[in-house]
Amino acid sequence: MKRGTADTREGEMKPFREAHARIRERTPLEPRVAVVLGTGLGGLGESIEIEEAIPYTDIPHFSDSTVETHAGRLLFGHLDEVPVVAMEGRVHRYEGYSLQEVVFPIRVMRLLGAKVLVVSGACGGMDARMKAGDLVLLDDQINLMGDSPLVGPNLDEFGPRFPDMSEPFDGELRELAFQAALERGIRLHPGVYAAVVGPALETRAEYRMLRRMGADVVGMSIVPEVLAARHMEMRVLGMTVVTNVCLPDALEPADVAEILRTARNAEPRLTALIRDVVKEL
Numbered sequence: 001m002k003r004g005t006a007d008t009r010e011g012e013m014k015p016f017r018e019a020h021a022r023i024r025e026r027t028p029l030e031p032r033v034a035v036v037l038g039t040g041l042g043g044l045g046e047s048i049e050i051e052e053a054i055p056y057t058d059i060p061h062f063s064d065s066t067v068e069t070h071a072g073r074l075l076f077g078h079l080d081e082v083p084v085v086a087m088e089g090r091v092h093r094y095e096g097y098s099l100q101e102v103v104f105p106i107r108v109m110r111l112l113g114a115k116v117l118v119v120s121g122a123c124g125g126m127d128a129r130m131k132a133g134d135l136v137l138l139d140d141q142i143n144l145m146g147d148s149p150l151v152g153p154n155l156d157e158f159g160p161r162f163p164d165m166s167e168p169f170d171g172e173l174r175e176l177a178f179q180a181a182l183e184r185g186i187r188l189h190p191g192v193y194a195a196v197v198g199p200a201l202e203t204r205a206e207y208r209m210l211r212r213m214g215a216d217v218v219g220m221s222i223v224p225e226v227l228a229a230r231h232m233e234m235r236v237l238g239m240t241v242v243t244n245v246c247l248p249d250a251l252e253p254a255d256v257a258e259i260l261r262t263a264r265n266a267e268p269r270l271t272a273l274i275r276d277v278v279k280e281l
């Protein structure tokens with residue numbers, strides 16, 4: 001069959017509709033905000049008044065995380081009265097999933113009603129002013145994954161073939177986050193996030209290159225999710241925790257246990273800021 005006929009388009013939407021239908025058998029909740037809880041940042045989930053928690057393995061076409069630090073459940077409930085859906089754990093390109101698989105849940109959360117996406121994650125900080133544990137409010141991104149979740153036949157129902165990326169992260173949401181940080185006395189750096197495939201951390205030469213390219217922080221997620229969200233015209237807030245400082249001329253060997261500890265330490269601050277922003281939505 002030729003691409004682009006009504007039948008093929010319906011076929012391409014089918015997995016999303018099946019996942020959506022299964023979730024709807026479990027909960028009628030219409031989320032306003034979708035949240036992705038990244039590495040070590042699952043604690044925000046504890047602030048949600050959970051009404052339903054669905055393991056990814058119960059949802060058709062959802063991929064289950066192979067990383068121990070990611071739990072693999074979709075949480076439905078209220079965060080300070082605002083209806084939300086939260087991904088407790090995400091899947092990554094480095095686990096072997098395609099970027100289309102990585103963003104599948106983002107698309108389903110949009111179908112469920114969410115028009116705002118909050119993404120969080122761990123990152124390496126390349127700006128000398130950043131300390132381990134600092135929070136970064138993303139204001140732009142660089143896709144260095146050599147791929148895009150938007151490759152393939154365009155899903156017209158979700159968005160246009162050539163989505164605009166002039167403002168990946170929403171200016172108004174950023175303003176709210178800065179305001180909240182100021183009021184709480186929490187240090188919040190603005191920053192450009194570069195996404196790499198991983199799973200190896202970067203060499204000195206790579207950190208140096210990323211810095212010269214214009215990135216302030218580097219990580220292995222976020223960018224595909226933001227691309228899918230912007231394709232669907234969701235407003236996006238991105239916040240990351242600097243889990244390791246990556247200055248090429250003073251690079252220390254990375255300690256993954258330490259990275260996770262640092263992310264967990266930052267969790268209360270990240271949670272507070274996200275709650276402050278979500279409350280305004």
Ligand code: HPA
Pocket residue numbers: 122123124125196198201202218219220243244246259
């Ligand atoms: N590089 C890539 N991803 C990361 C890093 C890093 O240094 N730290 C946490 N996630």
